[in-house]
Amino acid sequence: MSSSRISAAGLNSAHTRTLRTPEELVNAGFVTHGTMPAIGEVAEKYATAIPPAFADLIETPDDPIGLQVIPSPDELVVAPHELADPIGDDALSPVPGIVHRYADRALLKPLLICPLYCRFCFRREHVGPDGGLLDEEALAVAFQWLRENSAIREVILTGGDPLMLSSRRLEHIIRELASIPHVTTLRIHSRVPLAAPEKITDALLDAMDADKAVWMVVHANHAREFSAAGREALRKIQRRGIPVLGQSVLLRGVNNNEAALEDLFRAMVESRMKPYYLHQLDPAPGTARFHVPIEEGRRLLAGLRGRVTGLAWPTYVLDIPGGYGKVPLGPDYVEPSLSAVSDPNGQRHAIRTPNSQ
Ligand SMILES: *Cc1c(COP(=O)(O)O)cnc(C)c1O
Numbered sequence: 001m002s003s004s005r006i007s008a009a010g011l012n013s014a015h016t017r018t019l020r021t022p023e024e025l026v027n028a029g030f031v032t033h034g035t036m037p038a039i040g041e042v043a044e045k046y047a048t049a050i051p052p053a054f055a056d057l058i059e060t061p062d063d064p065i066g067l068q069v070i071p072s073p074d075e076l077v078v079a080p081h082e083l084a085d086p087i088g089d090d091a092l093s094p095v096p097g098i099v100h101r102y103a104d105r106a107l108l109k110p111l112l113i114c115p116l117y118c119r120f121c122f123r124r125e126h127v128g129p130d131g132g133l134l135d136e137e138a139l140a141v142a143f144q145w146l147r148e149n150s151a152i153r154e155v156i157l158t159g160g161d162p163l164m165l166s167s168r169r170l171e172h173i174i175r176e177l178a179s180i181p182h183v184t185t186l187r188i189h190s191r192v193p194l195a196a197p198e199k200i201t202d203a204l205l206d207a208m209d210a211d212k213a214v215w216m217v218v219h220a221n222h223a224r225e226f227s228a229a230g231r232e233a234l235r236k237i238q239r240r241g242i243p244v245l246g247q248s249v250l251l252r253g254v255n256n257n258e259a260a261l262e263d264l265f266r267a268m269v270e271s272r273m274k275p276y277y278l279h280q281l282d283p284a285p286g287t288a289r290f291h292v293p294i295e296e297g298r299r300l301l302a303g304l305r306g307r308v309t310g311l312a313w314p315t316y317v318l319d320i321p322g323g324y325g326k327v328p329l330g331p332d333y334v335e336p337s338l339s340a341v342s343d344p345n346g347q348r349h350a351i352r353t354p355n356s357q
């Protein structure tokens with residue numbers, strides 16, 4: 001297998017089909033024969049998909065692109081701290097497809113299909129190519145729940161990836177949501193624009209057109225994901241008046257160094273995309289190889305402060321395991337007494353207030 005491995009690694013050969021099976025991964029040179037029995041076992045537990053545009057970005061299987069999507073035998077090892085439902089979605093679901101944790105907003109998960117399957121996915125026990133499409137009846141129940149809960153201002157379409165829906169289905173969902181009087185804002189969380197940019201068709205863009213505010217949050221973890229086709233897909237979305245934000249996961253081997261984060265956030269800003277959240281890895285099963293300690297994450301972000309445009313600064317957040325919500329993890333600049341702060345160089349300064357003389 002070493003020869004095909006070298007051709008995939010060195011030549012960036014153009015892929016034409018989404019890679020899904022262990023055999024396809026071996027043939028592409030992404031997985032070696034030696035790891036095969038274990039990779040077969042991983043494939044029984046967790047979905048794999050590497051769409052052509054994303055496969056073309058992989059130079060070596062352990063590079064920052066390959067690591068995100070190529071299964072590893074390490075996924076069979078569940079560490080003691082890991083949880084099947086790390087952020088407590090299941091307990092917060094009043095009806096199928098809805099997750100309600102905050103008063104003013106709710107998630108709607110119309111399907112559990114993604115363009116690719118992140119090896120660190122927080123919903124990895126649920127997502128997959130044959131799972132979770134809400135049928136008409138289940139969707140109607142979800143819409144009814146949203147109509148009856150007048151505190152909900154914002155509906156966040158997630159999954160799975162809502163941009164894997166057909167344009168017809170997506171249009172139906174957007175129309176229904178937009179027709180709920182108290183819902184003012186729709187938010188779409190997606191990895192499609194950069195992972196499978198060919199799916200951003202005019203029909204899909206038409207489907208997202210609504211009289212309510214539509215925002216999009218695009219998942220990207222490395223600057224190399226910003227291919228020419230991906231940037232063009234983002235541009236098409238923005239031309240429809242949809243503001244685009246970025247969300248990323250802090251991942252060992254992918255982006256846990258200052259240069260990689262700087263390049264990632266600068267790539268977002270250059271694509272008119274505001275970095276919104278940098279997520280601490282959720283403790284999903286078999287993902288420990290990606291873990292970056294919080295102190296390292298805080299140090300990395302502190303290294304960017306002041307040196308890199310403030311537009312490129314995301315909020316570093318932890319989704320508290322068990323469903324208690326997302327909270328910022330710093331870095332902190334103000335001292336617990338609230339009477340002094342550190343500047344980006346680490347020098348302390350008293351805070352001047354009317355009472356501080
Ligand atoms: C992440 C999440 C949201 C969105 O949180 P924001 O901080 O507004 O981005 C909403 N509901 C649930 C259940 C979530 O997990």
Ligand code: SF4
Pocket residue numbers: 113114115116117118120121122123124127159160161191219
């Ligand atoms: S795109 Fe999101 S939901 Fe889909 S596999 Fe990746 S992390 Fe999971």
